[in-house]
Amino acid sequence: MRVGVICHDEWHPAEVVQQGFTKLANDQYEFDYIEHAKDWSEAWMNQCELIVLAKSNRVSASDRTPWLTMEVQGCFQAFVEKGKGLFVIHAGTVGYLEEPLFRSLIGGGFRSHPAPDQVVLRPAAELEPFVVHDEHYQMAFESGDVFLTSESACGSYPAGWRRKQGLGRVAVLxxxxxxxxxxxxxxxxxxKRELDWCAGERLNRS
Incomplete structure (x- = not known):
């Protein structure tokens, strides 16, 4: 299955995402990365069965112009509603709070975070809680089935959720x-679990 990965901005280098997916690249998943918004197109996206968004709403690391226009938001919505998958990770929630169409599609948006510190991640099932040193994202959560919460000195927030829209699936971490x-x-x-969930039945057909 071809997975299109949109990543890289001034705070979130592409190398982090690429290294994070290294062990998950196999016969099931082939990752195709783009790092600059000019390289995105609806045609490129439609060649993929699943899109991972790990990039804030900036054209590039040096260009802070928002890239997610209403037209692009509509393309993402259509992509999901026709039965494909969208997996939004970390930076992919940043800068989209004032974009109501996309915020509704992913079920919320990033508000802020304190200085990096110890964060306890509590999965709802299967996995045991675990601790990481990370930015604790304080989210404006709107809709979805929460499967992960995050806790630190600044409180507790949804840190992972799923939602369906049309025929497609959206997951957020x-x-x-x-x-x-x-x-x-x-x-x-x-x-891996959320990649599989977003892929759904298409994974078995790829």
Whole structure:
């Protein structure tokens, strides 16, 4: 299955995402990365069965112009509603709070975070709680089935959720500023589980 990965901005280098997915690249998943918004197109996206968004709403690391126009938001919505998958990770929630169409599609948006510190991640089932050093994202959560919460000195927030829209599926994971978080064994299990869930029945047909 071809997975299109949109990543890289001034705070979140592509290398973190790429290293995080290294062990998950196999016969099931082939990752195709783009790092600059100019390289995105509806045609490129439609060649993929699943999109991972791990990039804030900036054209590039040096260009802070928002890239998610209403037209692009509509393309994402259509992509999901026709039966494909969208997996939003960490930076992919940043800068979209004022974009109501996309915020509704992913079920919320990033508000802020305190200085990096110890964060306890509590999966709702299967996995045991685990601790990471990370940015604790404080989220404006709107809709979805929460499967992960995050706790620190600043409180508790939804950190992972799923939702369906039309025929497609959307998953969100908010941890992941550092490569050590991505490579944590329990986080790797969450990444794989949500990739599989977003792919749905298409994974067995690929």
């Amino acid at each position: 908010t941890p992941g500023h550092y490569v050590e978080v991505w490579q944590h064994p329990s986080y790797q299990k969450l990444l």
